[in-house]
Amino acid sequence: MTPQFLFFCLAIVAITAALGMLIARSPVSSALWLILNLFCVAGLYLTMNAQFLAVVQVLVYAGAIMVLFLFVIMLLNVAALPSVRDIDWRLGVGFVLGVALLAQLSYAIASSTDLMPAEVSLESTVATGSVEVVAKELFTRFAMPLEMIGVLLLAATIGAVLLARRVSPK
């Protein structure tokens, strides 16, 4: 199995899962499609030799964040939408905006690839994403942002608890 074949398989499954998330009628199926997409992205990280990020992706995204989403969906007991929906003007406006954004991104990618060194390939930087390399950078050059992330997560936890708290009637 060549790396290209692996990439194409993962990319096709990732795009299919993203489409499935968009067109699923039930929020629970949407969340499950997104979990499949996140696993494919973790596989793509592995093809780029970013092992640490692949593990963190599965743990944090597919593990923690999506479980949180599923909890909230089931807690709120949101009913699935009816399968037939009226197509209004929003669909046309959104389609035009989406195509414009895709054209913009394609142009940006097509016109900026010559900025990169052409001789550097993914194979030449095999050990870049290993745990040792990432940890060394994270705890030396990026130690201060790491501490800030800790403060941010604490603030987010307190904020989430305060926001979701039921206000008792006096």
Add this chain to the structure above:
Amino acid sequence: MEIPVDWYLALSAILFLLGVIGVLFRRNVIIILMSIELMLNAVNISLVALSQATGDVSGQILVFFVMSVAAAEAAVGLAIVIAIFRNKLSVDVNDFNLFKH
């Protein structure tokens, strides 16, 4: 046998576009939040691809921070959704017109 960086960037653009379409089309606020997660993931793919192509590990550190902020954003966003659902009994963004009146 290596994979060109352009392929990763193209895949990243497509996934980002699908996230934008989700934010624009869907009216369930939870699915809008999930589309935002999809867009963050698309950007992460391009960050890792460019980090590998240039041999600089800083891009991967940035992806790590993006994941942390995404976790915080999901927690606070879902707490806000729960708080609004208590008042409105709905997750449809068309019903969220608190600032309109």
